Amino acid sequence: xxxLPDVEAFRQVLMNCGRRRRVTDVxxxxxxxxxxxTERRLRRELKGRRLGKAWRHGKWLxxxxxxxxxxxxxxxxxxxxxxxxxxxxxEPHDRIVLTLDEARELRYHDQRKLQGxxxxxxxxxxxxxxxxxxxxxxxxxxxxxDLLSGRRGAVKSALMDQSVxxxxxxxxxxxxxxxxxxxxxxxxxxxxxxxxRRIQSAMGRVLATSVRAGRVPPxxxxxxxxxxxxxxxxxRCGGSLHSARVTGRRTLWCPxxxxxxxxxx
Numbered sequence: 001x002x003x004l005p006d007v008e009a010f011r012q013v014l015m016n017c018g019r020r021r022r023v024t025d026v027x028x029x030x031x032x033x034x035x036x037x038t039e040r041r042l043r044r045e046l047k048g049r050r051l052g053k054a055w056r057h058g059k060w061l062x063x064x065x066x067x068x069x070x071x072x073x074x075x076x077x078x079x080x081x082x083x084x085x086x087x088x089x090x091e092p093h094d095r096i097v098l099t100l101d102e103a104r105e106l107r108y109h110d111q112r113k114l115q116g117x118x119x120x121x122x123x124x125x126x127x128x129x130x131x132x133x134x135x136x137x138x139x140x141x142x143x144x145x146d147l148l149s150g151r152r153g154a155v156k157s158a159l160m161d162q163s164v165x166x167x168x169x170x171x172x173x174x175x176x177x178x179x180x181x182x183x184x185x186x187x188x189x190x191x192x193x194x195x196x197r198r199i200q201s202a203m204g205r206v207l208a209t210s211v212r213a214g215r216v217p218p219x220x221x222x223x224x225x226x227x228x229x230x231x232x233x234x235x236r237c238g239g240s241l242h243s244a245r246v247t248g249r250r251t252l253w254c255p256x257x258x259x260x261x262x263x264x265x
Contacts (some may be wrong), residue, residue, distance in 0.1 A: 004136055004167030004207065007059050009082040009214035014054040014063055016047040017083030017104055022050045023065075025099035032107065033095040033116035035056070045069045045119055046098065058132050058166025067117045070213045072128065076114035082107045099253040101111060136167035137207055144200040148188050155191060155199070156184035157247040168203075170249045171216040171224050178236075183258045184245075184251050190261060227252050 002010075011228070024045040028034065033043065045067060052064035061081075063071040073081065079092075086106045096117055097106040108117055120128070133141065147165060151158045158164055159173045166178075177184045179202035182195055191199075210216045218225045223241075226232040232241040234254040241252050 001077055001080055001169055001171060002059065002127060003169035003172050003210075003216060004056075004059060005172075005210035006080075006215050007056055007061055007075060007167075007215065008211050010075070011056045011061055012053045012214075013050070013081050013083050014061070014106070016046055016238065018051045018063070018100055018106055019100075020050060021102060023098050024101055025097075027097040027099070028095075029090075029097065030095040030113070035105060035116045035118040037117075037119045040183075042117075042119060045251065046071065051100075057135050058162055059169070060128060060132070060166075062120075062154055069121065070120045070125050070235060072120045072125070073108065074115035075114070076110060076112060078112045079108070079110040085120055086107050105142070106249065111141060115245065129195065132166040133164045135164065136165050139165060139199050139200070139203075141197060145196050147198055148191070148199075151188040151254040153188060154185050154246055155182060155188045156251060158188045159199075160247055160249070170251075171227075172203075172210070173215060174227070174252050175223050177204050178253060178258060181257050183260045184246050184253050185253075186261055223254075242248045 024044045026046050028039040028042060031039055033211065041102045048064065049065040049067040052066065054061060054063045059074060061073040063069065084107055086103055086105055091109060093105045094109050098106040100106065148158055156173050156177060168255050174184065175201060180198040182199060216224050223235065223237050225234060226241065232252065233239065234241055235259055237256050238255065239254055239256040242255050243250060243252050245251065
């Protein structure tokens, strides 16, 4: 499930593999990942163009070209981006292959095809970003408290809402709330300033480590490293972890370390 750290790693792939290189060929192996653009237009606007400096906002990746169009990628639940040599075997779910000069290929890989790739002009890029909250890596404490204070619904729902804060997904939210000792079902408006500050501090620490790792690391000392166990236990207290669906997603928490409060369900 690509979240902010994964997409930041994909940005680094683009910077190392594609920046300032020219696209010499475009192969669309599955048009099911194209959003609002035809195969013909994608080839026409990318072939012969040089890729610029990639940038990211939340889970969206933007790659400007010297032709004026921006390649926009969203990785949904199963997407990734790889830099390959032309002689490396194509994998079954490699959907788009960009051949670059100096014998390199960028391959957009996605099994479930829930999101995809599009081309955008400056206006469309602005519209995408305007619909998102601030990037989670840039949110300071005062802004975080302002964004979450008084919001309706569970705190996990608020954190996962991309229009509130962009970039946090299921794994990150569970990890952050576990470290902050906050029950994910707690209504955001019931949290006092102390709890919100704990969440913001935990968010910063979790993101810093995850960005360095290029993913939310499945360490045994992290909640993430326990979620797939048959009988998951808390890395901190050893108690049994509870699982339920919050905001439509499987959510894991420790009832001992993250005690429920008034209004929890």
